Amino acid sequence: xxxxxxxxxxxxxxxxxxxxxxxxxxxxxxxxxxxxxxxxxxxxxxxxxxxxxxxxxxxxxxxxxxxxxxxxxxxxxxxxxxxxxxxxxxxxxxxxxxxxxxxxxxxx
Numbered sequence: 001x002x003x004x005x006x007x008x009x010x011x012x013x014x015x016x017x018x019x020x021x022x023x024x025x026x027x028x029x030x031x032x033x034x035x036x037x038x039x040x041x042x043x044x045x046x047x048x049x050x051x052x053x054x055x056x057x058x059x060x061x062x063x064x065x066x067x068x069x070x071x072x073x074x075x076x077x078x079x080x081x082x083x084x085x086x087x088x089x090x091x092x093x094x095x096x097x098x099x100x101x102x103x104x105x106x107x108x
Contacts, residue, residue, distance in 0.1 A: 032058040
């Protein structure tokens, strides 16, 4: 095969390219997860596929980055982020329970 023919062959570079998440994208994913998971109308009655489809719709409506994320990307990244979010929430609850007179939410 000539060099010219090799250049015309499709490459799998896009499959192997990792796109990093910005803090804004992670915040948006967390907001989407909270919004959809706390929906009092459907609540915990949502099936997994429908739950993540709704998160994907919410995320895409608010996403201002030029990076497209699939439903699978969102789900996978949430499962990576979730332990960190849980640890932060636990620390926040502890600090809030020790809330001193005169402190504001910003002091936590």
